[in-house]
Every structure is written in C-alpha cells, then in structure tokens.
Amino acid sequence: PTATDTALRRGAVICVHAAPRDVVPGEAGAVRILGLGSGAREHAIVAALHSERAHSIVTAPGNPGIATESEVIRLDVNNPSLVTDFAKDENFDLVVIGPEAPLVAGVADALREAGIPVFGPSKAAAEIEGSKTFAKDVMSRAGVPTGGARLAATLEEAAAAIDEFGAPYVVKADGLASGKGVMVTESREDALIHAEHWLAAGPVLVEEFLDGQEVSQFVFSDGVNVRALPPAQDFKRLLAGDEGPNTGGMGAYTPVPFLNDRFGGERAFSKLIVDQVAKPVVDEMRAAGTPFAGLLYCGLIVTTAGIRVIEFNARFGDPETQAVLERLDQPLSELLYASATGTLGHLPEELAIADNAAVTIVLASEGYPEDVQSGRTISGVPDALAEPNVKVLQAATTERDDDTLVTSGGRILNVVGTGATIAEARAFAYQGLSRIHIDGAQYRADIAELAAREQQS
Numbered sequence: 001p002t003a004t005d006t007a008l009r010r011g012a013v014i015c016v017h018a019a020p021r022d023v024v025p026g027e028a029g030a031v032r033i034l035g036l037g038s039g040a041r042e043h044a045i046v047a048a049l050h051s052e053r054a055h056s057i058v059t060a061p062g063n064p065g066i067a068t069e070s071e072v073i074r075l076d077v078n079n080p081s082l083v084t085d086f087a088k089d090e091n092f093d094l095v096v097i098g099p100e101a102p103l104v105a106g107v108a109d110a111l112r113e114a115g116i117p118v119f120g121p122s123k124a125a126a127e128i129e130g131s132k133t134f135a136k137d138v139m140s141r142a143g144v145p146t147g148g149a150r151l152a153a154t155l156e157e158a159a160a161a162i163d164e165f166g167a168p169y170v171v172k173a174d175g176l177a178s179g180k181g182v183m184v185t186e187s188r189e190d191a192l193i194h195a196e197h198w199l200a201a202g203p204v205l206v207e208e209f210l211d212g213q214e215v216s217q218f219v220f221s222d223g224v225n226v227r228a229l230p231p232a233q234d235f236k237r238l239l240a241g242d243e244g245p246n247t248g249g250m251g252a253y254t255p256v257p258f259l260n261d262r263f264g265g266e267r268a269f270s271k272l273i274v275d276q277v278a279k280p281v282v283d284e285m286r287a288a289g290t291p292f293a294g295l296l297y298c299g300l301i302v303t304t305a306g307i308r309v310i311e312f313n314a315r316f317g318d319p320e321t322q323a324v325l326e327r328l329d330q331p332l333s334e335l336l337y338a339s340a341t342g343t344l345g346h347l348p349e350e351l352a353i354a355d356n357a358a359v360t361i362v363l364a365s366e367g368y369p370e371d372v373q374s375g376r377t378i379s380g381v382p383d384a385l386a387e388p389n390v391k392v393l394q395a396a397t398t399e400r401d402d403d404t405l406v407t408s409g410g411r412i413l414n415v416v417g418t419g420a421t422i423a424e425a426r427a428f429a430y431q432g433l434s435r436i437h438i439d440g441a442q443y444r445a446d447i448a449e450l451a452a453r454e455q456q457s
C-alpha cells in the first residue's frame with residue numbers, strides 16, 4: 001500500500017494529489033521522509049530534499065506546488081497520535097515539522113516517544129517561541145543580550161513600565177497572537193489601549209525599544225550541538241519603503257551586506273550569534289530539562305550597542321527560508337536527520353554555504369492582510385518556472401476540479417531568484433514574478449533593493 005492507502009485506512013485523510021516518486025527506496029542514503037505543513041517554507045524544504053534525488057518524500061497536507069515534488073496527503077498534522085500512527089505504519093525514517101502549530105500541539109513529543117526521528121522541538125521547548133516571558137527567562141539565565149522588559153499584570157503596572165522605558169513604546173501580548181500581539185508606537189495612549197486589550201488575555205510585556213536593523217539567524221540544534229545557516233533579512237511591512245501594516249513577511253534576501261563592515265563578514269556574524277546566543281540558549285534549555293532539537297530562529301536587532309535578541313522561533317522562518325536554502329551547498333536531509341538524532345556533532349562545524357545570493361518575493365492576495373480575497377485564477381506559473389534561476393514556491397494555492405490553479409489565502413506564492421549577487425538574484429526573481437498573473441495581487445517592488453546597492457558599493 002502507498003502512504004495514501006494507509007492514510008485512507010485511518011479515516012481522517014483524503015488523498016488530494018499523488019505525484020510520481022522518482023526514488024529507489026532502500027538505496028544508500030535514501031530516507032523516507034514525512035514533511036508537515038503547507039506553506040512556501042515547506043515547499044522550499046521539500047524542494048531541497050527532492051533535489052537530492054534519493055529520498056521518498058510524503059507531505060501533509062502540502063499544496064499543489066509541493067505535490068510536484070512529493071507525494072501529498074491530507075492529514076490533520078496537529079493530531080499527535082494520528083501523525084505518529086501514520087508515521088509508524090509507513091515506516092518513515094524522519095518527520096520534518098514546518099510550522100509551529102504541530103509543535104505546540106505536541107506532535108514532536110509523540111513521535112519521539114514512539115522512537116521516530118523528528119526534526120522539531122518538544123512542546124515544552126517550543127515555548128521559547130510561544131511564550132515571550134519563557135524566552136526572556138531563558139535569556140536571562142543564559143546571559144543572552146536582549147532588551148529590557150517588564151511583565152505587567154495590570155494597567156497600572158503597564159503604565160509604570162511604559163513611562164520607565166519612554167517612547168517609542170513596545171507592548172506585547174505574551175502568547176502566540178498571530179503577529180497581532182506586538183505594538184510599537186510613539187503614542188502613549190495607543191500603547192495603553194493595546195496593553196488594556198491584551199491584559200484581558202493575561203499579563204503583557206512592556207519592552208525597551210531597540211533601534212537598528214533586524215537580522216534573522218537560523219541555527220540547527222540537536223539539543224547539544226549547533227550549526228548556523230547564513231543570516232537573512234525579511235520585510236514585514238506590506239508596502240514599499242516599510243510602510244503599511246505588518247504582515248507575515250513580503251520578501252527576504254541573503255546575504256546581508258551591512259554585516260560585512262560591522263562584523264567582518266557573515267560567517268563572523270553567524271559565529272558571534274552561535275557563541276553569544278544560540279549555544280548558551282541550547283545549553284540552558286538542556287540544563288532545564290527541555291532540550292531544544294530542531295531549528296532555533298534567532299530574531300535579532302543590531303543596535304549601536306551590539307546585537308540584541310527580540311524573539312526566538314522554534315522553526316524555520318517564512319519567507320527567509322525560501323532564500324536561505326538556496327545557498328545551502330550540502331544535503332539538507334543530513335542536517336535535519338542529524339538534528340533529529342543527536343548526531344549534529346559528527347558534521348563539520350561550518351556548513352557549506354555557496355558564495356551566491358538569493359531573493360524571494362511574496363505575491364499576496366488583494367486585500368491582504370486585513371480582507372483577503374480568495375478564489376482568483378493563477379496563471380503563468382509554468383512561464384515563470386521557464387525563466388533562468390527562478391523557483392516558484394506555492395503557499396495559499398489550490399486546484400479546482402478542472403485543474404485550474406486558484407488562490408486560497410493571503411500569501412499566495414513566492415518567487416525566488418538566485419544569482420552571483422543580490423542585484424542579479426533580484427532581477428531574476430522580478431523577471432519570474434512578471435510572468436505570473438493574478439487579479440488584484442500585491443507585491444513589494446523594493447525587496448532587497450537597498451541591499452543590492454549596498455553590496456555593489
């Protein structure tokens with residue numbers, strides 16, 4: 001039986017796609033991999049694994065783009081026992097968890113308990129993303145540089161902290177709030193309104209404002225050892241020039257040229273973050289009995305006083321991953337498997353990173369992020385794919401019965417360009433994007449524009 005047959009037997013799944021497998025199971029180095037997730041980040045991960053041409057890959061729930069590179073089944077990926085039973089039945093060697101929801105639901109715990117190697121931290125360790133106070137506590141115990149913060153349980157306490165730190169004011173909900181929990185404002189009144197709103201759900205965090213450029217540094221961890229990918233930058237605001245509302249991310253690029261002058265290159269920067277942030281956090285979490293195995297996303301601000309952590313995520317970042325993986329010059333499967341099995345220390349200390357550049361541009365629906373219009377026809381994806389050095393990674397897409405590709409959410413797809421320089425990579429990406437048409441779709445025309453100039457000068 002195929003994975004889909006087994007899944008169907010379990011009742012909770014419906015086959016949506018079955019791409020042909022071009023694999024020889026049991027071949028040397030071949031791994032049977034179950035990927036969880038359905039976004040462009042997961043498409044990037046699956047595409048990297050597929051490009052190794054050795055593995056048998058199944059993705060749940062996937063999307064039509066992922067279905068061109070792996071078998072795709074529909075399965076409730078937030079159900080720990082369902083995922084574990086399925087993984088056992090189907091003899092997967094490795095499960096790779098993309099988004100945070102299955103982590104928070106304890107899917108990695110259930111798989112580990114069943115002895116199945118899983119890339120992604122336990123529910124307890126994923127608190128480093130889910131709870132900002134948990135993250136602040138770990139950082140304080142581990143001596144990791146971060147901004148000052150006060151936990152406020154009442155509006156009076158929030159007001160006192162707001163006045164202590166002064167403007168601009170930073171007020172955050174403590175738990176996962178789908179990106180809506182953070183407010184950065186010059187208005188004391190707005191800061192207090194935001195605090196009052198989120199206090200209904202529990203204590204809020206008032207933080208010192210950190211001034212500087214943001215950098216995302218991804219670090220693999222097996223609970224003990226760490227290995228760093230190259231740093232990247234993403235674009236959180238909807239509109240060019242960093243205007244408009246916050247989004248899940250409108251684009252990203254790597255390398256990050258300003259790190260060269262300031263830190264003597266990206267490798268030196270990554271090493272600094274490993275030494276000052278990732279390793280101390282991983283050590284501290286292991287000591288606390290909640291070892292972190294998976295991808296530690298260090299969200300940093302480079303201030304004039306040095307680097308500061310603003311957040312951790314317990315998973316690959318979206319959309320940075322879509323650019324970063326283009327520069328990884330060694331098999332991704334090895335890194336995921338080694339992180340899942342505590343053997344990262346067997347791999348060389350420095351990852352093989354290509355000296356190239358990658359830029360990813362997000363194409364979002366009309367009305368995104370507030371009032372997303374879905375069900376629009378997507379045309380031109382094959383034309384974009386025919387352009388040189390272009391990848392199209394799908395996210396909110398679905399296929400109608402007549403095989404038409406249509407939009408099904410806010411961030412529809414990513415177009416990724418790679419080149420020798422950032423300027424070249426972004427030219428390829430925008431050329432690819434120009435071939436795709438979706439009524440009303442929006443994108444930023446200035447992704448990596450400054451960085452390309454910075455790199456040239």
Ligand code: AMP
Nearest residue numbers: 147170182184207208209210299310311
């Ligand atoms: P977070 O959810 O904590 O990552 O915050 C979302 C965004 O708000 C960050 O990417 C920053 O752009 C901004 N932000 C968060 N905390 C701070 C801070 N302490 N100082 C300045 N900007 C911040």
Ligand code: GLY
Nearest residue numbers: 234249317318319
């Ligand atoms: N790029 C931001 C995130 O993945 O949370």
